[in-house]
Amino acid sequence: MGSSLVKFHAGLRAAAALFIVIMLTAGCSPPRGSMCQVSTLGALMEGVYDGEWTVRDLKKKGDFGLGTFDALDGEMIVLAGAVYQAGADGSVRPAKDDMRTPFAVVTSFKPGKILRLEEQPDMEGLQAVLDKAMRSQNLPYAVKIEGVFTRVHARSVPAQKKPYPRLAEVTGNQPEFEYRAVRGTMVGFRLPRSMEGINLAGYHFHFLTDDRKSGGHVLDCALAGGQAEIAELHRLDLNLPRSGAFLEAASAGANQAEAKRVESAAGKHITPDGKK
Ligand SMILES: [Zn+2]
Numbered sequence: 257m258g259s260s261l262v263k264f265h266a267g268l269r270a271a272a273a274l275f276i277v278i279m280l281t282a283g284c285s286p287p288r289g290s291m292c293q294v295s296t297l298g299a300l301m302e303g304v305y306d307g308e309w310t311v312r313d314l315k316k317k318g319d320f321g322l323g324t325f326d327a328l329d330g331e332m333i334v335l336a337g338a339v340y341q342a343g344a345d346g347s348v349r350p351a352k353d354d355m356r357t358p359f360a361v362v363t364s365f366k367p368g369k370i371l372r373l374e375e376q377p378d379m380e381g382l383q384a385v386l387d388k389a390m391r392s393q394n395l396p397y398a399v400k401i402e403g404v405f406t407r408v409h410a411r412s413v414p415a416q417k418k419p420y421p422r423l424a425e426v427t428g429n430q431p432e433f434e435y436r437a438v439r440g441t442m443v444g445f446r447l448p449r450s451m452e453g454i455n456l457a458g459y460h461f462h463f464l465t466d467d468r469k470s471g472g473h474v475l476d477c478a479l480a481g482g483q484a485e486i487a488e489l490h491r492l493d494l495n496l497p498r499s500g501a502f503l504e505a506a507s508a509g510a511n512q513a514e515a516k517r518v519e520s521a522a523g524k525h526i527t528p529d530g531k532k
Contacts, residue, residue, distance in 0.1 A: 290491035291363040291396060291445075292317035295502060296454045298510035300324070300359040301518065303420035304501045307356020311339045314360055315353075317493070320398060322443055322462040322473075323360025325351070328426060329415035331473045333462045334362050335400075335443050340464060342471040344414035346433045348464060361445060361455065363398045367485035373403060376479040383459055386446065389486055394448045396489040399461075401442040403482015408435040408442075408463050410472030420501075427518045433472065440465040442474060453509035454494060456519050473519070 286292060294309045307326030314323075319337040324330065331342040332351065339351040371389050376382040382401075390397050411430045444461030451457060461474040496502065 286317050286364050286493065287491060288364075288366065289489050290493055291321075291361055291398070291489050292493040292495065293455065294323065294357055294360045294495050295497055296494075296509060297359065297456055297515055297519075298453060298507050299497070299502050299505050300328075301423040301510055301514060302505040302507055303416075303422050304497070304505050305358050305416055305420050306497075306500050307358050308497050309357055309360070309495070310353065311351050311355045311357065312353040314357060314362055315339065318362030318364045320365035320400065320443060321360060321362030322445075322460065323357050323362075324413070325415075326356040326358060327415045327417075328358070328413050328420070328423075331412045331462050331471065332357060332360055333443055333464045333471055334360075335441060335464055340468065340471065342410075342412045342462070342464075342473075344412050344431050346410060346412055346431070346435075346470050346472050348469055348471045350468075363487065363489060365398055365400065365485075365487055367400065367487045369486040371484040371486065373401065373479060373482045373484055375406075375481055376477075378478055379459075379474070379476045382477065382479055386459075386484060386486070389484070390446065391488065392448075394450060396448060396451065396492070397446045398487040398489060399442075399444050399446060399459075400485040401461075401479070401482060402440075402485075404437070404439050404480040405435065405463075405482075406437060406478040406480050407476075408438065408440070408474060409433075409476040410435065410463055410474055412472040423518050424514055432475065435463070435465065435470060437480075438465055438470075440471075442477070444474075451492070452512050456510065456515045457512060458516075460519060
């Protein structure tokens with residue numbers, strides 16, 4: 257009787273230890289179907305470019321995504337657990353763990369659908385194909401497109417100095433470049449209208465060449481062929497800054513018309529002097 261009681265207690269202790277181990281490991285990886293966002297697009301549009309999270313912390317929340325860096329220093333691409341920085345000239349280098357981001361979205365990428373992609377003349381055609389593969393307009397999707405691109409029209413942004421200008425001012429003079437006949441990956445999301453205010457509803461892609469040497473924010477593209485991997489998401493872990501310029505920013509939510517101008521394919525008509 258006594259020894260079985262001892263065994264029972266030992267068993268309880270083992271179970272408790274196992275439970276703690278499970279809780280600890282669960283704490284390290286984000287829940288399935290979740291995306292983690294740092295700050296809001298609205299705040300970024302108002303010029304809140306002070307880095308909040310380190311790249312090290314961001315990596316704990318996902319292995320796939322996009323964003324920018326402290327002082328708006330280029331475009332961020334997160335792919336297969338590595339974080340890259342596309343500079344103002346489109347050249348890419350690995351981001352250091354202690355670099356910071358004022359705005360980023362990541363997920364632990366687990367595609368539920370893989371799609372063969374035929375030739376697509378432009379972003380609009382590509383998006384129409386992707387749209388058909390998604391179940392609902394009301395859920396976020398992470399999308400990875402690997403393939404040979406006939407053309408990728410991309411932009412990046414140079415680091416800004418304080419007092420920071422609004423994002424629309426920066427992108428009005430954004431460096432744009434075109435990659436031709438290049439193999440690479442587009443990393444991005446399609447977000448639902450319910451996320452307007454905190455992010456951009458619709459598609460948002462960043463591009464990275466296979467040699468990891470060039471990339472940027474995608475304004476338009478033409479695809480020779482490839483494949484898309486799509487992950488349906490249903491949770492948002494939104495992390496708002498608790499200090500600094502965010503607290504005083506004119507709008508913490510994105511004006512969608514301006515956000516589209518700043519981020520979407522409409523930018524392909526921007527000429528170097530910023531006029532449409
Ligand atoms: Zn972007």
